[in-house]
Amino acid sequence: MLGIRRRPPGNARRRVPTALATSLAAVAALLLGGAASPPAAAGTVRSAPVPVRLDPAYQHAPFEGWGTALAWFANVTGGWPDAQRNRLADALYGTGGLGLTIARYNIGGGDGTATAPYMRAGAAVPGHWNPAGPQAPEEWDPDNPDHWDQDADGNQRWWLKAARARGADTFEAFSNSPPYFMTASGLVSGAVDPLDDNLRPDQYERFAAYLAGALRRVQNSTDVTFASVSPVNEPGTAYWRAGGLQEGSHWAPESQARMITALRAALDRSGLRTPVAAMDETDPNMFRANWESYGNAVRSAIGRLNTHTYGTDGRSGARDIAKGAHTPLWMSEVDLGGTVPQSFTDMSPALDLAERITDDLTQLEPRAWVLWQAVEDYENMTPAHEDSNWGLIQTDFTPADAANEPLRTNKKYWVMAQYSRFVRPGSRVIGTDDAHTLAAVRPGGQGAVVVHANASDSARTIALDLTGFRDVSAAPVQRYTTDATRDVHREADVSTTGRRLTVTLAPRSVTTLVIPGASGVDPEQATPAAGPRLLVNDHSGLALSAAPAGAGSALVQHPANPSDTAQRWTLTRSAPDDWSSTASYRVTNARSTQDLAVADGELTLLPPGPSARQHWMLSTSGDGHHTLVNSATGTLLDVTGASTSDGAPVGTYRPNTGRNQSWTFRAAPTGG
Structure with missing residues (x-):
């Protein structure tokens, strides 16, 4: 700036x-300062690897x-x-x-x-x-x-x-x-x-x-x-x-x-x-x-x-x-x-x-x-x-x-x-659940790249979960490191075991892993998972519920109750093979069998249909929390007035980064 x-x-x-x-x-x-040096000492390794899950089912627009x-x-x-x-x-x-x-x-x-x-x-x-x-x-x-x-x-x-x-x-x-x-x-x-x-x-x-x-x-x-x-x-x-x-x-x-x-x-x-x-x-x-x-x-x-x-x-x-x-x-x-x-x-x-x-x-x-x-x-x-x-x-x-x-x-x-x-043009950044890790699928979807920054003074072992990919071959994984003594230095290749990769990274370093054998998306591992969900607001802790007929608002929030079909929602991709972060979903209520929609500026329930007003895009940074963006209006699912009260109305509002617009999807077993 x-x-x-x-x-x-x-x-x-x-x-x-x-x-x-x-x-x-x-x-x-x-250029001065660019000579590669011998590898640095690894330092003390953490006792347990840090798990990092890659989610190729959430792909950003091509970079x-x-x-x-x-x-x-x-x-x-x-x-x-x-x-x-x-x-x-x-x-x-x-x-x-x-x-x-x-x-x-x-x-x-x-x-x-x-x-x-x-x-x-x-x-x-x-x-x-x-x-x-x-x-x-x-x-x-x-x-x-x-x-x-x-x-x-x-x-x-x-x-x-x-x-x-x-x-x-x-x-x-x-x-x-x-x-x-x-x-x-x-x-x-x-x-x-x-x-x-x-x-x-x-x-x-x-x-x-x-x-x-x-x-x-x-x-x-x-x-x-x-x-x-x-x-x-x-x-x-x-x-x-x-x-x-x-x-x-x-x-x-x-x-x-x-x-x-x-x-x-x-x-x-x-x-x-x-x-x-x-x-x-x-x-x-x-x-x-x-x-x-x-x-x-x-x-x-x-x-x-x-x-x-x-x-x-x-x-x-x-x-x-x-x-x-x-x-x-x-x-x-x-x-x-x-x-x-x-x-x-x-x-x-x-x-x-x-x-x-x-x-x-x-x-x-x-x-x-x-x-x-x-x-x-x-x-x-x-x-x-x-x-x-x-x-x-x-x-x-x-x-x-x-x-x-x-x-x-x-x-x-x-x-x-x-x-x-x-991470070259045409790559697609994908979801991860670790704040220190950036991951992307390479142009054309063949192979993945992971960049991890270890800012700690100790070596760190990370365990990459690759189960989200459809295929993970045993091709060698290339590794490059920059730290106090190395500049994008090619290290010894590492190997995947099944659909997992464990690697130890030097202290105060940034490491890039090139995983050529990872490709596709395993639908069974895609998020959000199939099946009924409770949509729990991250601010109030209460769940989205279809209100009874005659209530003042079609949608309200109540204490989470998996046995209440009014609180059960199924998220269905409009295009089953669309793994983009702008993919649209129908959000269907179990009791009414109607879809969450915006009509005439109001949040409501409508019979299933192709209209953008009843389609939603899900946004997440990989931390388990989501916003739901209406495809027609651009407004977000929102607890009105950031209320924490039982029965408070739920509507939509322009993006404001408030936790009352942030939701967690919680499994809701059909047996209650």
């Missing part, structure tokens, strides 16, 4: 071969890839000597590096030529307007070709072409600020009052035309096609102020809405079908608050939902908003500086990053995961400045000799590789 990450310290698609050792060694030879914003580092290094900038591009986008496939291009606003430089190194991303075009900035005309700098921002454009040449296939453009002459403060860093919008009220259509025009010109010059364009960035924060060290702008919710619709109209006028992404808010809770303020016309103008995760609360709300809106969701920006001083060997920042990746993918269910700046300014990270660990590679943005400036990898780089080299 551009704003939070700049507080002073104290305030604080291209498939990669699985044989990685040779390619990693090639990258290590180019689009890993990426980084370009912005500052590309604005600097895109102009470096060819050999050096290609080393960096290989490290990020090459098959021997991280194999990233997404790049986010920053459409700069640009301060006036008379404004003395005041931003941090690289942050003054050039604007696309031509300073020699109109006689006065207010005369800038987006329809006049002479008012555009056709060659603006050559350094970032170099990076777009370099990424594409190495296999990147997904590109997004984003804006942090309008050009200075459209702002209230006259600066692209924000308004004088950070809670004020900086775009002047009469400039929305002009700014939208600027973004559409820049987008078209960059596409034409680079042969890159943008999959989306995001007009606002972290709009609800108070970090953007005139004279700050980077571009930024506050946007009130109604201003966001106006800008989103203005950009959609401008793109349409330009003949561009590029989807609008929104709203790149700082965290999922703020994202949810903004979304709730948008009307239907604004929501329909959005083709992709973006959130950052600098704050982590509310991921389930953003996830269920995206499902209910049937709109793809990205985690479009985050990085972490860590809690230790600048270090290229300490595993703490890397383990923090692993935790963030795993939690984001399992709880938020994004289709892509994108870093802020994969390359950071080394000088700014030193003890004399931030003394921190932002970025995966650090290099001086103002070097005396760019051709020979060191490219320093920290442990975050190698931990990122533990994920990005193995």
Whole structure:
């Protein structure tokens, strides 16, 4: 996040071969800190293995890839000597590096030529307007070709072409600020009052035309096609102020809405079908608050939902908003500086990053995961400045000799590789019941990948339960480890025993297991299990019940009673072979034999039918708790008013992350 990450310290698609050792060694030879070392001592092993169950019956949408914003580092290094900038591009986008496939291009606003430089190194991303075009900035005309700098921002454009040449296939453009002459403060860093919008009220259509025009010109010059364009960035924060060290702008919710619709109209006028992404808010809770303020016309103008995760609360709300809106969701920006001083060997920042990746993918269910700046300014990270660990590679943005400036990898780089080299585009993240484990089925469904982070000071043995797969062959399981002394080091292969795999992992390490023999789904092991269930609310502890005829509400909650047929529900997949996390279910009551449905805005029971209003999507992060998202309305099964009272009505409500929208499925034997 551009704003939070700049507080002073104290305030604080291209498939990669699985044989990685040779390619990693090639990258290590180019980057400092990348040499593989002998295996570390295992440490003390726990007395009992930690059980980890993989659930291929809960598969996220196909993963689009890993990426980084370009912005500052590309604005600097895109102009470096060819050999050096290609080393960096290989490290990020090459098959021997991280194999990233997404790049986010920053459409700069640009301060006036008379404004003395005041931003941090690289942050003054050039604007696309031509300073020699109109006689006065207010005369800038987006329809006049002479008012555009056709060659603006050559350094970032170099990076777009370099990424594409190495296999990147997904590109997004984003804006942090309008050009200075459209702002209230006259600066692209924000308004004088950070809670004020900086775009002047009469400039929305002009700014939208600027973004559409820049987008078209960059596409034409680079042969890159943008999959989306995001007009606002972290709009609800108070970090953007005139004279700050980077571009930024506050946007009130109604201003966001106006800008989103203005950009959609401008793109349409330009003949561009590029989807609008929104709203790149700082965290999922703020994202949810903004979304709730948008009307239907604004929501329909959005083709992709973006959130950052600098704050982590509310991921389930953003996830269920995206499902209910049937709109793809990205985690479009985050990085972490860590809690230790600048270090290229300490595993703490890397383990923090692993935790963030795993939690984001399992709880938020994004289709892509994108870093802020994969390359950071080394000088700014030193003890004399931030003394921190932002970025995966650090290099001086103002070097005396760019051709020979060191490219320093920290442990975050190698931990990122533990994920990005193995969970490739087209993979589907699957459910697990362990907070430290990320799992995915590989593209095409043949094979699985497991990444486990052991942040403890002791070795940990995990016992993977693979019974959810239809087939598990005895093919060798590959193992790669990063810890204090190893960098994605190929360890001895391990073997499955039946449908189980037990492996011991080093302390303070991240390990990737490639299980080529796991495929398919065993329907008998799928969750939720077949048979009648009680739906028990996680807030009240009471069970969903069909109310007697004549009661004030069709659905209420009562103390759990397995013998009461009004509380028994059967969940049936609408498509038996749909194992996606957006699969729809009919939820049928045993007493009435009717389906749970939303009609005329009310929760009710209806005779079985194909309507989306009586179909529900189940969301879970693997912890045994679920939300139920109505396929027609996007609202969630919800105990009204978060009541804990016996007999309280149950309805539906927009996603709010409350426990009154969270449910546990408890077996209800037909014999009572």
